[in-house]
Amino acid sequence: MLIINGRALNLTTGELMYLGETILLEAKVLAVFKALYASRGELVSQEALFAQVWGDTIVAPNALQRCIAQLRKHLGDDNKNVLQTFPKKGYRLQPDPGDTPVQSIKYQFYFAVGLPLILGVALLLNVLPTKRSYQLSTIQPLTYGVANEQNGTLNHDQLFYIERGAATATLVRKNLHTEQSTPLHSAADYYGIPSISPDGSNLAVVALTMQSDKQKCTQLISLQLTNANQTTMHACPPFAVQQLYWVSNNRLLAVSREHIVAVDPDSKTLSADLLPIKLQQISGSYWQDSKLYVMGLDQQSIPTLWLFAYKLQTSELSLIKQTTLPYTSDQPAYFSVAQDGTLVQQHKDRVYIYRDLRLSQSLALTEYQQLHFTSAAAPDQWLASRIRTDRQVALLDTNNTRLAATPFDEQDAQFQPDGEHIAFISNRSGLQELWLQEAGAVKRISPEQYIRSFVWQQDGQAIWMLGAEHINKQLLNAQPQRLMPADDLEVLLQHISTSAGEFLLALDKSAQLILIDVNRQTQQQLFSGAVHWAQLSNSGQVFIATPDSPSIKLLENARLTDITALQQQILQWRFYWRDDQLLFADKQQRIMAYHPQHNEVRELGQYTADYAVATDLQAMPLRILANTTGAEHAMQVLVKLDLR
Incomplete structure (x- = not known):
């Protein structure tokens, strides 16, 4: 028995049970599901599905689409999140984290005799399996201004964030102990999250400025936090930088929608592209302990999460692992990663939680509230921009x-x-x-x-x-x-x-x-x-x-x-x-x-x-x-x- 999207499916008989009712899936509909389930999480081409389900039989061109429509109807997949379509390519079954096979026990004798023994051994060894899940406990405000206060990062008791007004944006530092806020820099707008150097002395940010010819230009800015002195590390780079990260006290990484390059703040130069793989676009990224997490689309337009390792001595990126995402991430994609590798991201009306790059759980949000996670504050606390509409x-x-x-x-x-x-x-x-x-x-x-x-x-x-x-x-x-x-x-x-x-x-x-x-x-x-x-x-x-x-x-x-x-x-x-x-x-x-x-x-x-x-x-x-x-x-x- 398989539990998927809150419904129980018997893969042998094709019986689908939900809310006390049982329906029987058509043979071909069940066969299509089995083919997708065997490769769950992976894209299955239309050609492969036709070959597995119909073999050499000649069928109508819409036979597969009809089966997919029936599956979505019976699985309650109105938003096409469980069974995803990739136009002209195929389909991917992306079950929810809670969708798991349920094993039936055929022999009551073995159950009655064996269960006490199993429980006893488990208790003695303290290895009883428990499924732990996250719950959204509290949301504690840190800022209370009337302007839009977004894209924050924490450095001990200092909160740095962007305050967006009607005409300009301001980079603000707030002392969480004294509640005192200090403006550090102003620009037409900012991209990404402010980044603090490892020694805590400098802040890097991508500022948007308007040139005399009314053309937009991004500047890679470094601010000394002791005196707020500004250094422009690079003005109007050849590509639109979305995010800066200090990887050491004298080197940064700059991330755009297509490139990742190293920045030398002293010589004010940019390196060649460091990406070891080809991809279509980058929608978001996060730096942590010599690792760079990247979300975007691969060359086949499949939403993907990559994990790269960065070697400071040679300034090289190497791919550690990657996984497909159950949704197309927004532009820009905000997410955070804790020290233990737990990744959280809000997408539409849900918060998604990943462990070891695998989707572990999702939590519902109210329709008038969004949480853009920007940094991990503690093992169980996350800094986020709370965005809501009146x-x-x-x-x-x-x-x-x-x-x-x-x-x-x-x-x-x-x-x-x-x-x-x-x-x-x-x-x-x-x-x-x-x-x-x-x-x-x-x-x-x-x-x-x-x-x-x-x-x-x-x-x-x-x-x-x-x-x-x-x-x-x-x-x-x-x-x-x-x-x-x-x-x-x-x-x-x-x-x-x-x-x-x-x-x-x-x-x-x-x-x-x-x-x-x-x-x-x-x-x-x-x-x-x-x-x-x-x-x-x-x-x-x-x-x-x-x-x-x-x-x-x-x-x-x-x-x-x-x-x-x-x-x-x-x-x-x-x-x-x-x-x-x-x-x-x-x-x-x-x-x-x-x-x-x-x-x-x-x-x-x-x-x-x-x-x-x-x-x-x-x-x-x-x-x-x-x-x-x-x-x-x-x-x-x-x-x-x-x-x-």
Whole structure:
């Protein structure tokens, strides 16, 4: 049995099990998977796959593509991270770090007799295998400026970083004990991370300057840290240098997108290219103890991580090892390496951790936060640039105005049913709480309560809130009522009031659809599969969108069925049951209304890209509340990764 992407696959029978359901892979689909799994981590050409799976049989040209599409569908590989495509070359299976074979035990007798003996020996020898994993523990800010503070490096109690303003950038030194910051140098901008010489006396950085003819030029700068005297080691080199590293007190390495050269700060000369291999481009690098880690694309455009050794006496680079990456690294690629060889890098919404150049684990990040790791501060601490984007609420109506123009995060606004209020989540008080706008004024209605999610009561007279551990009911002019524990829930979708009682529709942390009976304080799972969003009609119909389907479907007899009128409607994000109809935004920037009784869809209006993430909709008159992104901010932080 193989566990891949959270699914269990029997390689012998082709049975794939997920969320209590079992499907049987077609014979050719299973054969393609086996061929890719046998060479997992390596590129397998289309020709090799055709030869292994079909042999001399003549098949349609798209036979292989169909099998690949089936595999991605059944493995939940929507982002093509597990099964990667290399156009006109082939495919590569890149399982997650947790994807491992699971051995079955056929004989219960051997299990019962042998297990105590095995455990006893293991305990005596202290060799019981344990799988340890990292967890993102804390993120401690080191800088607090209003400008973007990025690309930092640590030297004992000194933090050096780039502060980017509207017109210029400044190289800053901050004493972490005294909290005193000192500007050292200014330029139009800087490339890469400041590098400190081994004796701690000099700092090297790549500065961007503007020439008199308005042409850009990079300068290789050295600063004496005792008096900030500047030396230009090389002005306008023939290639754009992205990073400088002190490899000794009198020599540096300069890394560009195609070259790595040695720099002599005294003679101000550059050596010939030191790269011992040919590659397409370099996206990032990291220097540590006579070793240079390099990320980029090889000659076949395959994302690769290389490890080189640098010999100071001869100024030569030699390749130690290399590995393929499960993703194409960004430009530029920021990553850090600890003394024990642990490498960390953020890519999109995940932090990837490598041990001995092998992918060991990945951790999820929030969608509004990035961590650009720049140096290792301690065995379990990493210096990073924390980059996040402001979130604001936009209101689209006849005035097309923002709901709350504040320097704080505002999100997930909803209209009061049959009322004029708008509720939204904000961190104005320093805590993520629920706020209410009424008659132009804004007030907090969940004092000192952390709110993850909320929905209006169906009649608009109260708000149901999902806190850190409980569901609370908040009347508009009264104290909140704590109703029931809910630490397993992720988001509230809807409040429903019927003759049978009050109910809440919600998703748990496994994206399972849950119906909560508030009076009995019980939960019922409505669908055995991952759910993106769902709504209940007044007649009890359950409408569902899943992560694998871009359209709204109807839940009938525990199975999803297509809705004829909605089959061609590609959902933009979420949908809402309002006034006996489903309201939603589609990918064509239209606001649509679906009437189940007549099984018809009509267009209500259009929206712009700023309103793509609609958090609520009204039909008469047409109004949209949406989450929008604001300014980007960056600060220097210490990230602690606990190994457990």
